[in-house]
Every structure is written in C-alpha cells, then in structure tokens.
Amino acid sequence: xxxxxxxxxxxxxxxxxxxxxxxxxxxxxxxxxxxxxxxxxxxxxxxxxxxxxxxxxxxxxxxxxxxxxxxxxxxxxxxxxxxxxxxxxxxxxxxxxxxxxxxxxxxxxxxxxxxxxxxxxxxxxxxxxxxxxxxxxxxxxxxxxxxxxxxxxxxxxxxxxxxxxxxxxxxxxxxxxxxxxxxxxxxxxxxxxxxxxxxxxxxxxxxxxxxxxxxxxxxxxxxxxxxxxxxxxxxxx
Amino acid sequence: xxxxxxxxxxxxxxxxxxxxxxxxxxxxxxxxxxxxxxxxxxxxxxxxxxxxxxxxxxxxxxxxxxxxxxxxxxxxxxxxxxxxxxxxxxxxxxxxxxxxxxxxxxxxxxxxxxxxxxxxxxxxxxxxxxxxxxxxxxxxxxxxxxxxxxxxxxxxxxxxxxxxxxxxxxxxxxxxxxxxxxxxxxxxxxxxxxxxxxxxxxxxxxxxxxxxxxxxxxxxxxxxxxxxxxxxxxxxx
DNA sequence: CCACTTGTTCACGAACTCGTCACCACGGCG
DNA sequence: CGCCGTGGTGACGAGTTCGTGAACAAGTGG
Numbered sequence: 001x002x003x004x005x006x007x008x009x010x011x012x013x014x015x016x017x018x019x020x021x022x023x024x025x026x027x028x029x030x031x032x033x034x035x036x037x038x039x040x041x042x043x044x045x046x047x048x049x050x051x052x053x054x055x056x057x058x059x060x061x062x063x064x065x066x067x068x069x070x071x072x073x074x075x076x077x078x079x080x081x082x083x084x085x086x087x088x089x090x091x092x093x094x095x096x097x098x099x100x101x102x103x104x105x106x107x108x109x110x111x112x113x114x115x116x117x118x119x120x121x122x123x124x125x126x127x128x129x130x131x132x133x134x135x136x137x138x139x140x141x142x143x144x145x146x147x148x149x150x151x152x153x154x155x156x157x158x159x160x161x162x163x164x165x166x167x168x169x170x171x172x173x174x175x176x177x178x179x180x181x182x183x184x185x186x187x188x189x190x191x192x193x194x195x196x197x198x199x200x201x202x203x204x205x206x207x208x209x210x211x212x213x214x215x216x217x218x219x220x221x222x223x224x225x226x227x228x229x230x231x232x233x234x235x236x237x
Numbered sequence: 238x239x240x241x242x243x244x245x246x247x248x249x250x251x252x253x254x255x256x257x258x259x260x261x262x263x264x265x266x267x268x269x270x271x272x273x274x275x276x277x278x279x280x281x282x283x284x285x286x287x288x289x290x291x292x293x294x295x296x297x298x299x300x301x302x303x304x305x306x307x308x309x310x311x312x313x314x315x316x317x318x319x320x321x322x323x324x325x326x327x328x329x330x331x332x333x334x335x336x337x338x339x340x341x342x343x344x345x346x347x348x349x350x351x352x353x354x355x356x357x358x359x360x361x362x363x364x365x366x367x368x369x370x371x372x373x374x375x376x377x378x379x380x381x382x383x384x385x386x387x388x389x390x391x392x393x394x395x396x397x398x399x400x401x402x403x404x405x406x407x408x409x410x411x412x413x414x415x416x417x418x419x420x421x422x423x424x425x426x427x428x429x430x431x432x433x434x435x436x437x438x439x440x441x442x443x444x445x446x447x448x449x450x451x452x453x454x455x456x457x458x459x460x461x462x463x464x465x466x467x468x469x470x471x472x473x474x
Numbered sequence: 475c476c477a478c479t480t481g482t483t484c485a486c487g488a489a490c491t492c493g494t495c496a497c498c499a500c501g502g503c504g
Numbered sequence: 505c506g507c508c509g510t511g512g513t514g515a516c517g518a519g520t521t522c523g524t525g526a527a528c529a530a531g532t533g534g
Contacts, residue, residue, distance in 0.1 A: 097356060108325050108329075115329045197522065221491075394490085394492085431493080434511065435493075435494090
C-alpha cells in the first residue's frame with residue numbers, strides 16, 4: 001500500500017484530500033506545518049509527497065528544495081492557491097513533479113498521484129526494498145521490528161534498530177553522520193553532536209561484541225560508518 | 238540534446254511550442270496528424286512526447302494507449318482544449334504523464350517538459366554506480382567511498398581517496414599541483430607547499446607498492462602527477 | 475513517589491590524520 | 505662533472521576524530 005504524506009494546514013482541504021486518497025487505496029498521513037512535514041518526509045520516506053506552498057514554518061518551496069538537496073527523489077506534487085505561471089514554472093524548476101492550482105477536483109488529484117507513482121514505480125523496480133536483510137549470523141526484519149543474532153533476539157531498542165536498518169539497507173556503503181542523523185533521527189546533523197556515535201556503540205555492544213564470528217559495523221575515519229559483515233580474526237579478544 | 242515530438246494540428250500553436258522548446262535547448266519535431274505522429278514515435282523514439290488530444294487521424298487518446306501497449310515508456314504530456322476534470326483523469330489513467338489545458342503559457346510547457354525529462358532521467362540511473370572507475374587491479378568507487386586493490390580494501394584515508402579519485406577521473410592526463418590542491422583541498426596552491434607530494438607518497442605506498450602487477454601514479458617532472466596504470470617490469474624490486 | 479528503561483550530553487584519553495620540516499636522491503643543464 | 509631545482513622519504517607534533525564511561529534528562533509503569 002503506497003504511502004503518501006500531505007503537507008497542508010487548511011484542515012478542511014487536508015481531510016478532503018486524505019479521504020479521497022485513502023479511498024483510492026493509499027496509506028495517507030497529514031502534517032499541518034512545514035517543519036513537521038519535513039521531519040516526516042525525512043524519517044518515513046513516503047512514496048509521494050503532496051505539498052501546499054503556503055505553510056506555517058517551512059514553506060512548500062523550501063521543503064521541495066530541501067528534499068532534493070538531501071538526495072530524496074520521491075515525487076512531489078505541489079498544490080497551491082497561487083495559480084500564476086511564474087509560480088508553476090519556479091516550482092517545477094526547483095524539483096517539483098507536478099503543480100495543481102486550487103481549486104482542483106479530487107479525482108484529478110488522485111489521478112495525478114497515481115501517475116506520479118506509476119512513474120517512480122517503474123524507476124525503482126529493480127532495487128525495490130526486499131525488506132528483510134540477512135547476512136551471516138544476523139537477520140534484520142523491519143516487519144517484526146527485530147534483529148536476530150545467531151537465531152535469537154538481539155534486544156535492540158527502537159532507535160538502535162532503526163540505525164541498524166538504515167545502515168544495513170545500504171550494505172557496504174559508508175554513510176556520514178549527517179546522513180544517519182537525517183534518516184534515523186529526522187533532524188539535520190549539528191556539529192559535535194555525539195548521539196550517532198553513542199548509538200553506534202550500543203549497537204556494537206549488542207552485535208559485534210556478542211557475536212562470536214562476525215563484526216558488522218565498521219568505522220570510516222573522517223567519513224562515517226559502514227555496515228559490512230566481516231569475519232573476526234583469531235587476534236580479536 | 239533531448240529530442241521531443243509534438244503532435245499538434247494547429248500550425249500556430251505547434252510552431253509556438255516548437256520555438257519555445259527549441260529555445261530551451263531541445264531538438265524538436267512536429268507531426269500534424271495522429272498517424273504520422275505515431276509512426277515517428279515508434280521509429281524515432283523521442284525522449285518526450287507532447288500530444289494534442291484532438292488530431293486528424295489517430296487521436297491523442299489512442300496514441301497514448303498505443304505507446305504504452307507497445308511497451309514504450311517515454312513521458313507523454315497531453316495538451317488539449319478540453320479542460321474537464323473527466324478528461325484529465327482519463328488521460329492520466331491511460332498512461333499520460335501530465336495534462337495541460339489550453340490556453341497555457343509556453344514557460345509552463347517548457348518547465349513541465351523539463352520536469353518530465355528529469356524524472357525519466359533519474360529513473361534510469363538509480364543515483365549510484367554512476368561514476369565508478371575500474372582499471373586493471375584497481376576499483377575506485379566514490380559511492381562506497383572505497384578503493385579496492387586486487388579485490389580488497391586499500392584502506393585509504395578520506396583525503397587520499399579524494400586525491401586518487403580526482404586523478405583517476407582524468408586518467409592519462411597530467412594534473413599540476415595547483416589543480417590538485419584546488420580540487421582536493423579546495424584552496425589555491427601555495428609555493429613550496431608539499432602537502433600534495435606527501436599525500437601522493439601515501440597513495441603510492443598503499444597502491445603501487447602493494448600491487449604486484451601495476452603502478453598507477455606517474456610523476457611528470459616539473460609539471461605534476463598523472464594517473465596511468467602501467468604494468469610493472471621484472472626489473473622493479 | 476520510586477525503580478527502570480531509554481536517549482542525550484559531557485569529559486577525557488586513545489587513535490588517527492595530515493601538514494611541516496629536514497634531509498637525501500635524482501634529473502636537467504651548462 | 506658539478507650545480508640547482510624538483511621530487512621522495514622519514515620523523516615529529518598539532519589538531520581532529522572516535523570510543524568509552526558516567527552524569528543527566530525524559531518517559532513509563534508500578
């Protein structure tokens with residue numbers, strides 16, 4: 001069931017959009033200000049974003065730009081009372097995928113959401129998240145929200161699990177602290193913040209230290225962290 | 238230069254669209270009836286199709302449906318005098334990517350074409366593995382932030398990696414110290430600064446010295462350095 | 475109200491990176 | 505052959521980044 005985030009502060013319009021989209025078979029969430037919307041976008045990674053331009057907090061322009069700058073590529077559909085060609089052109093140029101001027105029909109909204117989804121669907125198909133991640137000695141199951149080490153629960157907290165999942169989903173690739181903070185905490189990285197490090201340490205205590213055979217989280221000095229299952233050498237204490 | 242086919246029978250509108258799209262840097266062709274348009278679409282496979290609904294011969298509906306049935310996935314943007322929600326919804330459902338009701342501004346058309354193109358482009362490249370560099374015995378992967386020598390990690394630092402990547406990206410060409418300092422350190426070269434030399438030396442320790450078969454970094458006396466994989470001769474210690 | 479869990483912040487030490495310098499080797503040139 | 509400028513090498517040290525333990529804050533359930 002594709003997930004959609006609606007960023008819209010007008011409660012009447014928001015609920016109308018939500019209702020129609022749910023009826024069309026989408027899993028819909030609503031955020032009524034820009035900052036909350038941005039947080040949810042970063043954190044939950046919906047399949048489509050429907051964004052009003054005029055929002056309290058971060059406005060629709062900055063949300064769109066921010067998403068693209070942070071490398072998120074989900075379709076963004078702008079809805080707005082502003083109907084000038086200038087606004088449309090600018091929105092499309094900074095990375096929006098579609099622009100609907102109010103008032104618009106709900107059927108059109110649904111059709112445009114479906115069209116946007118169809119496009120991104122054919123795009124991501126090959127690497128569609130196969131959800132469950134299995135490597136020697138470790139199973140990460142986002143469905144059950146559990147990680148099992150050598151067959152039995154590793155006892156991770158919610159935060160630790162998310163961090164592990166984000167890392168494991170990009171197996172082999174080094175992620176910077178900023179990327180991790182964005183995806184796990186949903187907020188930008190502040191210099192000298194050690195939260196990521198501490199959470200990594202907890203993870204290592206529960207995985208690397210407890211596993212007899214493997215070490216999973218590697219440090220890239222000056223870069224960040226990387227998920228990469230390596231066999232422990234005899235030298236390891 | 239991306240190619241666009243316009244299917245439009247109104248000569249005035251067609252030439253206006255063509256002019257503006259050409260001005261935006263596209264290679265544009267116009268077909269003034271549906272059958273001709275379909276033939277060109279099949280044969281020339283443009284990157285984007287801009288299609289009027291009302292056309293002599295095959296109409297826009299059937300063109301859109303036909304394209305999708307035949308497995309062609311290029312973006313289709315419908316332009317039409319019909320502005321009813323029903324028409325929009327139907328067009329999007331049968332596979333159109335966007336719908337512009339006449340009259341529309343040329344700037345908006347251009348922006349929507351560009352947006353459609355951007356989408357289909359990012360679709361092909363899942364944003365990774367775009368610029369991996371491979372030469373005999375060495376793989377430089379900017380995505381993973383790692384360089385692998387004969388299959389296993391070379392253990393480069395962040396700076397060393399950047400330097401290697403800049404050099405390797407311009408394979409065979411000699412780069413001056415100034416160019417390297419600019420692109421790796423981001424600051425201009427100061428006379429008698431040996432940073433580049435020292436970093437080069439570290440790279441050679443980790444690549445040339447460790448590889449049994451190749452030497453990668455060559456010196457141009459009085460000029461700078463050059464990335465060029467050469468087989469080691471028997472004479473080399 | 476307290477015990478307990480979870481997550482953040484802080485401080486300190488260890489590991490590491492990277493620039494500088496001194497010194498040496500080598501190439502180009504008269 | 506001898507000079508000078510360029511480039512290679514090893515050592516040192518300042519500054520940064522990381523790992524870790526512990527204190528602190530927030531949330532939960534009894």
